[in-house]
Amino acid sequence: MLVHSRPARRAVHTLFFLLFVPVFALPLLVIVAASFASSWSGALPSGTTLAHYRDIAQGDALNALLTSVLTALTASVAALTAGTWAALAAEKLGRRTRRLLDALFLLPVAVPSVVVGLSLLVAFSRPPFLLNGTPQIVITAHTVLVTAFAYQSVTAALARLDPAYEQSAAGLGARPAYVLWRVKLPLLLPSLTAAAGLCFALSMGELSATMMLYPPDWTPLPVQIFAATDRGSLFAGAALAVALMATTLLVLLGVSRIRTKASYR
């Protein structure tokens, strides 16, 4: 602790809540309140109703939620696979090649995601690479966007991994694939699950690249939220947003449970 005296500590805590609550928590709470509200004339929404949830349950919101979850799951798995593979391969490269690879994987983060969406649209709208108008192009865009995070967290975890484990295993007669499967990946598991959670959450909330690419039969939930608020249906948008938040949180909770089981150190 940087602060020792009790009053000072209390002051710091107060300051934290004064800053944190209005900026981080309150807007989310207002969204939750709005999703249950019947009217919103004052500063805060008022009245209680489940009508909005009933409405979205009847519409194609469930479909959109499923689309979002499927997209996020596929993109996370693909990103994790590609990111881990690349990080493992980068470990064996020379310093210069490695830096180049790092930069390459950082590119989708550095470039605005609208640009990523546009570039994919341009690149894959002609045969033989005709993905335009398919769910695959949305999933590809999400994968491209989140692989950077998977690559970076696995690279960081690999740098912390004591090479003595790998060497001991090799010394005991284990082939590289066996070492990877039985020693390295299990030891990396906590970082892998953390990366998976991050990828999933990012993909669930992705809007700008998706807007450029989504076909009518593959509408992720953020697009619906945007459409609902755009046409003025604030309550419906709020209910959809709560559904998105709840689903993402549930999946993250599940992933974090895997992590606690797998952290050995």
Place this chain on the structure above:
Amino acid sequence: MTAPAAAAPARAVAPSAKAPASGIRFDHVSVAYGKRGEHTVLDSFDLTVEPGEVMALLGPSGSGKTTALRAVAGFVRPASGRVLIGGRDVTGLPPYKRGIGMVVQQYALFPHMKVAENVAFGLKAQKTPRAEIPGRVAEALEMTGMAAYAGRHPRELSGGQQQRVAIARALAIRPGVLLLDEPLSALDAQLRSGMLAELARLHRELPEVSILYVTHDQIEALTLADRIAVLDKARLRDCGTPQQLYRRPRTEFTASFVGTANLLPVTVRRGGGGNGNGDGAGDGVDFAGRRLTVPVGDGVAEGATATLCVRPHLIGLGQSPQVDGNTLRGRITEVQWRGSTHRLYVAVDGHRVLADVRELRETPALGDEVTLHFAPEDAVLIPAGLAESPTGLAESPAVLAESPAGLAADGAPDA
């Protein structure tokens, strides 16, 4: 060593090691780092570890001893030279094809596996028949006294217990060669001496396993090794049995690194005052204007400068009881009480001489004038050319002639 090594390959690769026991041989192994290999960490290293022998690689940090061990394990690739295990050239083989057991300083037990799974790891990796594995694991754990801990995770064990598990894991695959990289350095002093005894017992139970033991601790090397290879600055400086290196060191470096030594600058006097017929009688050295009687080997010329090595515990206080004993007079500059002994620092004509004597009833005072004595046979003369030679052994074939069979350049076991 340099010249005859050229003829070595043909003999070494010949099936000299039909037995399951396998020795290790370094054949002119050089390891270098850096873009153009400008940092040499092991320079033209030649050494043979006989099957079943315990060889300690002893040296200060940065001497290249760990690099030598890693070259056997396959974690560093020699820039030149060859590494042979059991007569087989393994220089180009990946670690997992070398059939070695290895224990590293920090044990590196796999934290996500229980003790039994750790020990079974090598067996599973090498596709040992499933039915055999539990028996082999139990056997290895029994041997290291860890059978009761099979179901625990490594994090639940103490340092000494983890060490035993690491040894059990290495032994379970029944390697011909066991590589130990400073295995005791992470343990406290008391545990260390206990583990030394354990390792000695293990080697008695597994007499066919060759052990390469890297350490910077001379006590570990003296206790455990059949032979010790002394390394310094990327080169092999000396090699011999612990007794040879301790009692008859061939270089100043060995003398001071293996045990404590008084190294006195002397001038050789051949047959001075004696009969001069070459039988060595009357040979001696001049030290600070005083004639000392010490054995002078052949090939040391009259008037040559040399270094006289006398171990502190072989120096006594007072007049010599022997007729031909040597005496030195000096002033005490420092006294250390070490329990069972007193260490006296004595200035003899400006040279510091250490003497470890049995605990004295009365501690001598600083500045006291004292007489020290040592027997001629307890002193070893180190010729200057060898002591100061930057390349050590490699340029001194005369010294190599005395070395044990294992150091012979052909490297083939005598059998």
